[in-house]
Amino acid sequence: MLQDLLKAADANDVVEALPYLSGTWGGEGPSVARTGPYLRRTVSRAPTATAAEIDTAVTRATGYARQTADLAPAARADILEAAARNATAHRDRLARILALELGKPLKDSRTEIDRVASTFAVCAAEARRIDGETLPVAGWNTGVGNTAFTYRAPAGVAVAITPFNAPANLLAHKLGASFAAGNTTLVKAPPQAPATSAAVVALLIDSGMPHQAVQLLHGAGDVGAALCAADPVSVVSFTGSAETGAAVARAAGAKRLALELGGNAATVVCEDADVAAAAQVCARTGYSNSGQSCISVQRVYVHRSRYREFLDAFTAAVDALVVGDPLEETTDVGSMVDDRAAERVVAWAREARDLGARVIRGGTRDGATAAPTIVADPPAHASVVVQEVFGALVAVLSYDDFDAVLDQCNTSRYGLQAGLFTHDLTRIVAAWRRLEVGGLIVNGSSNFRLDHVPFGGVKDSGFGREAPRWLIDDYTVVKTLVLRGLSVWGDSRELPKEDS
Known part of the structure; x- marks a missing residue:
């Protein structure tokens, strides 16, 4: 199946992203086409799971769970290592599928496949x-x-429910950790990336993963809700918006949940920072994947004494970004997931301007491609400050007092990750203690992640930590064995009295 998917993408044919159910590729449901946001044509097609297929998949999963658990950890590890090697071997062709389905530039798509290999x-x-x-x-x-x-x-x-913005690597995290733990997994792919999801599953099957360990279903939120509500399901791992995460929790009921939700990430640039370097990093990580990341740079607070210097350097760095065809090697910023997402960037930039902010760059779109947008000095109640943009827009604001700016960062309903540029250790420790986030990146922007380091948030950014070691905690249960009347320890309550 993997070769069929890769060959179709290579030939610019429509990629048929089939479900994988009970060890067989194929489904009976109505097909839904995915339109490539840059190419504006159908790039992939996937059958939606029917109610009967969902029921069968869940029923089979009950028996599969026992069989998968019998596979020794060493065998699971060998398969995952083979998958890591195969991801590297097929790196460029898998990246092309990502670029076609999502408009993600090839350079970013290759980086995602590199991370898939590392994650496995x-x-x-x-x-x-x-x-x-x-x-x-x-x-x-x-x-x-x-x-x-x-x-x-x-x-x-x-149950693993993955988002569209990093569909390959986040599936690798969820499915890879679940298999490492010895579970069977029901995967619900994002409708925007059915071929990418099918390719990752097919790669694992080709690497030796037994069919009992995974089933792949396509469809919208109703498919995910049905899987979450199924009685045999023990744990649900979901990445997506806070609103959808709440719906997942309601559907799942009394099950173990790992929810990695939205963000409105802040990065603070102090007066002692290397401003030129900070501007370059924020420009690169504010618009990578068109800002469609829950930790993408959205709010940058710069000390007033360095504000103009930062804004000039940041604007120059943004101007140097190449916007265009995601299949071109030189492209830095491709398209967003769809026209509606790009229009959100335009509308929120317009709103900020109406509220008195300056839109220094962007504020326009060409179809699903949003021009990299810089909004300077928006008021605290503007959508670009309060809400999750999840798009190619960065707001730049000034501050005077470090303690006060930490409070400003904490006004967000989200708390996923933050960035801090400073060489002052006292400030670093203060920010680590006081910022209401799951992670703080020092001398880097909020948009930095290592796949073997715990990742997750607080408040409306969810709970649980998404990295293999910590996900395995969610995917396993502690079982206790007590041996009554049999002790490996000393069991005398007092020593015998010495003979006289």
């Missing part, structure tokens, strides 16, 4: 590390004479 390798390493504990029960009087152990057991049936 990390998942393999974590599969080999799954363990348990010998508990110190004899340290308390009630435990004397007993022994207790724990181990992390597979949760059983997992």
Whole structure:
């Protein structure tokens, strides 16, 4: 199947992204076409899962969970390592599918596939590390004479719902960690990236993943809701908007949830910062993937003494970005996911201007391609400050007091990640303590992530941490074994008296 997907993309044919159900590629539901946002033509097509297919997939998953759990961690790790090698081998062709479906520039698409390979390798390493504990029960009087152990057991049936903005790597995180933990996984692909999702699943199957470990379904939110609500499902991992995350939680009910939701990321540039370097980093990471990342640079607060210097350098760096065809090697900024998303950037820039801000660059679109937009000095209640833009727009604001700017950052309903440019260790520690975020990047923007480091947020940015080691905690349950009357510890409550 993987070769069929890659060949169709190479030939600019419509990529048929089939579901993978009960070990077979194919589905009976009505097909939905995906229009490439830059090419403006159908680039992929996927059958929507029917109610009967959902029911069958869930029913089969119950039996598959037991079979997958029987696969030794070493075997799981070997398969994931093979998948890492295969992702690297097919890097350029997989990147082309991403560029076609999402308008993501080839250079960014290749980076995402590199991260897929890295993520699978990390998942393999974590599969080999799954363990348990010998508990110190004899340290308390009630435990004397007993022994207790724990181990992390597979949760059983997992549901993975992935977003469109990084569909390959986020699927690698969710499915790779779930398999490393010994689960079977029901994957609900994003409608905007069915071929990318099918390619990742096919790559894993070609690498030796047993069919019992994964099933892939296509469709909209109703398919995801049905999977989340299914009784056999033990854990749900979802990445997407806060609003959809709330709907996922309602549908799932009393199940284990890992929710990585929205963001409105702030980056603070202090007066002691290397302003030229900060401007370059913020320009590069504010518009990569057209700003469609939950940690994309959205609000930049610059100390007033360096504000003009930063704004000039930032504007020059944005002007140097190449906007255009995502299939061109030189393109830095391609299209957004669709016209509606690009129009949001235009509308919010217009609103900010009406509220007194200056739109220094952009504020326009060509179809789904939003011009990189810079909004200077928007008021605190403007949408570009309050809401998640999730687009090619960065707001630049000045501040006078460090303590006050930390409070400004915290006014957001989101709390995923923040950036801080300074060499002052006192400020670094203060920001780490006080900022209501899951992660702080020092001398980098908010938009930086290592796939083997815990990633997740607070407030409306969700809960749980999305990196293989921490996801495995969500994907496993602690099981305890107590041996009554059998102790590996000393079990005498007092020593015998010495013979006289």
